[in-house]
Each structure stands twice: as C-alpha cells, then as structure tokens.
Amino acid sequence: MKRIQICADDYGFDAAISQGILECIDAGRISATGCMVLSPAWPNWASALRERKGMADYGLHLDLNEFAPYAEGRSLGLWIGCSYLRKLDIGVAGSWVNQQLDAFESAMQSAPDFVDGHQHLHQLPVIREALLAALIERYGQRCALRSTRASSWRGSKAAVIEFLGAGALRQRARAAGLRMNSDFAGVYGFSPAADYGQLVGDWLASMADGGLLMTHPGRSAGTETRPDAIRPARARERAFWLSAEAGELLASLGVQLGLCEDWPQA
Numbered sequence: 001m002k003r004i005q006i007c008a009d010d011y012g013f014d015a016a017i018s019q020g021i022l023e024c025i026d027a028g029r030i031s032a033t034g035c036m037v038l039s040p041a042w043p044n045w046a047s048a049l050r051e052r053k054g055m056a057d058y059g060l061h062l063d064l065n066e067f068a069p070y071a072e073g074r075s076l077g078l079w080i081g082c083s084y085l086r087k088l089d090i091g092v093a094g095s096w097v098n099q100q101l102d103a104f105e106s107a108m109q110s111a112p113d114f115v116d117g118h119q120h121l122h123q124l125p126v127i128r129e130a131l132l133a134a135l136i137e138r139y140g141q142r143c144a145l146r147s148t149r150a151s152s153w154r155g156s157k158a159a160v161i162e163f164l165g166a167g168a169l170r171q172r173a174r175a176a177g178l179r180m181n182s183d184f185a186g187v188y189g190f191s192p193a194a195d196y197g198q199l200v201g202d203w204l205a206s207m208a209d210g211g212l213l214m215t216h217p218g219r220s221a222g223t224e225t226r227p228d229a230i231r232p233a234r235a236r237e238r239a240f241w242l243s244a245e246a247g248e249l250l251a252s253l254g255v256q257l258g259l260c261e262d263w264p265q266a
Contacts, residue, residue: 002209003258005181006241007032007146009061009116009216011049012042014225017218020238022048024217025056029241029250031257032212034061034116037103038068041225046107057260059114059144060104062122062131064096066226076119080164083124093130101134111139114260116146123148123165132172144260145173147180151208158187173266180266183211190233196240197249204253210262217241 008021011033018041024030033056035049036042049058065071065079074082082088104112115135116122122131122145135143149166150158162184173180185203188194203213218234228234240246250256 001254001256002207002211003256003262004204004207004209005032005057005212005258005260005262006030007034007057007116007212007214009034009214010036010118010218011061012036012039012045013066013218013228014039014041014223015044016221016223016231017228017234018045018048020218020234022052024238024241025052027242028257029246030056030215030217031259032057032059032114034059034114035104035108035112036061036063036067036118037100037107038063038066039225040067042103043107050108057113058108059112059116059260060100062097062100062115062117064118064121064127066118068096070096076121079121080124083121083126086126088126090126090130093127094134097127097131097134098138101138112143114144114146120148120161120164122146123169125165125168128165128169128172132176132178135178136176141177141179144179144181144263145169145266146184146212147173147266148184150185151183151211152206154185154187154203154206157189158185161187170266178266179260179263181210181212181263183208184214185211186214190230192232192236196233196236197243197245200240200246201249201253204249204255210258210264215241
C-alpha cells in the first residue's frame with residue numbers, strides 16, 4: 001500500500017466548483033483541497049469545510065492572478081517575467097501572502113495544513129521567499145508546502161511547471177525543515193479527448209509513497225464569479241472521482257488517501 005494525497009484545487013472559486021469538491025470529499029475520493037480566499041464566493045463555502053474537519057486537509061491556494069486586486073492586467077507570463085526579473089517587492093509580496101493567510105485563519109478558525117499556489121505561482125522567485133518567510137514566522141514547521149517536482153517524466157507541460165521553481169523552492173523548504181510531497185502528478189492539457197481515468201491510473205501507478213495528485217473537480221453549472229476556462233474538464237474529473245471506476249482503481253493499485261502528515265521533510 002502507498003499513501004497518496006489527492007488534492008482538489010480552487011475550492012471557493014464559485015458554487016459549482018465548491019459543491020463538486022465537497023461531493024468528492026464526502027465520497028472519500030479526495031483527501032485535500034486548496035482554498036481561494038479572495039474569491040467573493042469563499043465566505044459562503046468556508047463553513048462547509050469546517051463542518052468536515054478531519055475528513056481532509058485544508059490549505060491556502062495562494063492567489064495572485066485570479067481574484068486578487070493586484071492581478072488585473074497581469075497575465076501568467078507577466079507574473080513569471082516580473083518574478084524572474086525581480087521586479088516584485090518582497091515586502092509587498094509578503095503583505096499579499098499574510099493577507100490571504102489571515103483570511104484563511106479567520107474563516108476556518110485554524111491554520112492551513114498546507115500552502116500551494118494558483119497556477120503554481122507560489123514557487124516563483126520573490127514570491128517563494130515571501131511565502132517561506134511568512135510560513136516560518138507564523139507556523140514554524142507546522143505548515144506543509146506543495147512541490148511540483150515529479151519523480152519521473154510526466155509530460156512536457158509538467159516539466160515546464162517544475163522548471164519554473166520547484167528545485168529552488170524545495171531547497172529553501174529543506175533549510176527551513178518544512179514538509180513537502182515526495183512526488184507530483186495531475187498536469188495535463190484538459191483536452192476533451194483525454195481519457196482522464198487512464199491518466200489517473202498511469203499517474204497513480206508510477207507515483208511514490210507520500211506523493212500528491214492534483215485534480216480540479218467541479219460541477220458543470222455556470223459561475224457567479226469569473227469565467228472558468230476549464231469547466232468542461234472539471235465536470236469530467238468530478239464524474240470520474242464519483243464513479244465506481246475510481247474506487248476500483250484506487251483499490252487495485254493499493255492506494256490509500258494520504259495527508260500532509262505523510263509527507264517527508266523537504
């Protein structure tokens with residue numbers, strides 16, 4: 001048996017996504033979710049996670065480029081460029097991080113179990129330094145941190161994401177004594193032609209104990225917040241996780257749902 005955390009990103013984005021994630025938690029198919037605390041829908045959905053305390057890990061999905069007021073006019077590429085050219089002020093970045101940690105704690109009445117980043121911006125230069133400083137000051141070594149480093153080849157898109165900062169983030173997290181997932185999977189192109197069940201099977205079969213599988217389940221309904229480019233893929237992922245096929249796959253591969261406490265130190 002191996003323990004793999006299956007983590008749903010984007011909780012709180014809107015009602016459809018939040019409902020879909022809750023269904024997957026209730027079905028025992030995922031074991032973590034990252035929360036978008038700047039979304040206007042978040043205050044309506046935090047209580048549902050508090051009611052499910054102990055059923056999964058709940059973390060901060062650090063958002064710099066979706067609902068954040070400072071996201072306007074900054075594409076993903078521009079965030080990457082500003083970070084690598086160090087045009088971001090680390091003090092300002094630290095205030096962004098702490099604002100979102102404050103919002104998480106206020107709504108959840110607890111510290112986050114982990115932090116990751118929307119579109120993985122948490123691992124970029126300047127942002128990662130500000131994030132690590134905030135986590136260490138607030139929680140010591142108690143809060144885990146997502147790594148995008150994979151233990152084997154999982155496609156060019158996954159490789160690009162890892163290249164953008166996984167190594168440097170892990171090095172700094174190791175120095176701080178923080179826990180990180182030992183393996184990472186779940187990256188694909190969200191194409192309707194993709195066989196999501198087959199992808200999950202391949203990922204889980206190749207993943208190491210203490211790894212993390214990222215997923216994006218959600219209902220297919222409309223949104224009350226922002227346009228969601230991957231809504232059809234979310235619906236397909238939700239349908240898979242709620243299916244008998246998913247349960248049979250986990251059992252056949254000897255996968256148990258893991259938590260951050262299973263992760264080793266970076």
